[in-house]
């Protein structure tokens with residue numbers, strides 16, 4: 001036949017050549033795509049970097065202005081805190097200039113506001129003015145940056161709506177004025193509120209409007225750190241320097257702060273130092289014959305609470321006086337006659353006993369995690385056997401004397417018709433208790449247990 005056929009071996013070579021061409025073309029295409037994508041990504045990264053740089057430069061500039069304002073206002077603390085920002089201001093300004101000189105494309109975005117100072121009112125506090133009125137107040141330190149303050153209130157711990165109580169216009173000058181408002185709440189039932197002050201900034205570019213809220217209530221507790229300095233001092237080798245009259249003050253001051261700050265419960269202290277003077281009677285002179293004056297201090301308060309640590313009788317159960325075993329430890333809440341008749345206060349006492357029992361047990365200061373609860377009209381009488389005996393749980397109790405309550409502080413509160421209780425947190429006749437008092441800040445654990453139970457007793461959050 002006349003057909004000009006390529007020999008089979010040459011045909012095969014051609015196929016290989018074509019295939020090679022295809023592979024080379026494909027590889028070239030892939031490389032080109034990768035290169036293009038890479039260039040786009042790089043460009044975007046660079047663009048993003050510039051955007052960020054410029055934003056930070058603007059931010060630095062604004063913070064720098066704020067610093068100057070603070071300095072002019074003599075507010076050195078705030079000026080100090082802004083000094084880092086001033087540094088970044090100059091750093092980014094020069095960076096920005098260099099970028100522009102190089103002909104880089106520059107993008108501008110709004111700076112994030114997070115670095116700007118917030119206008120939060122200071123010394124925002126409350127007092128329980130009476131059984132149905134709460135006073136709140138704050139100072140005018142922000143008057144040169146704020147045009148208006150708005151005061152609102154809502155029920156504590158609820159998602160309920162804020163109700164505006166009042167608003168105050170700033171006079172533009174800081175001159176030590178106090179803004180205050182007395183809230184007539186229309187009830188004498190223990191009630192807890194959240195109050196909020198919102199500031200309105202005169203210049204949102206420099207200072208942010210902000211808000212601050214506090215808890216407050218119409219409850220005021222007369223808190224009595226038992227005895228006075230140096231009273232009921234433990235002696236001996238392992239006393240750990242324990243003295244009841246000193247330690248009750250530590251518990252009391254801690255409890256006062258927890259009640260005010262965490263629960264909005266106001267506190268009137270019978271003493272805030274080692275010394276106590278009421279009606280011209282001081283320390284030993286007060287407690288020997290005039291001790292009921294402590295309880296009478298509660299006359300304008302909601303109730304009276306006296307803070308103590310307990311002790312067993314000398315050589316109780318055959319143990320040396322200050323070497324009693326932890327098996328004797330328990331919490332006791334001794335109530336006066338008005339409190340004993342009230343389900344409300346007996347319930348609060350049960351909660352205190354529960355919390356202290358839990359606390360002492362968990363700290364290894366007692367081997368008994370059980371406690372007894374009782375109801376109004378069914379409160380056991382405290383006796384020496386109960387105080388010292390093994391096998392008695394912590395409980396709410398009472399103690400009658402010749403004329404009403406046995407204990408003078410409780411009798412004093414009863415004469416001004418106030419529910420009252422003595423809290424015996426644990427026994428300082430037990431070495432482990434004294435050791436924890438000295439080495440482990442036991443007063444903080446006890447105060448926390450008290451505060452949580454008291455707040456829960458009032459139904460507070």
Ligand SMILES: [Zn+2]
Pocket residue numbers: 226227244308309
């Ligand atoms: Zn005592």
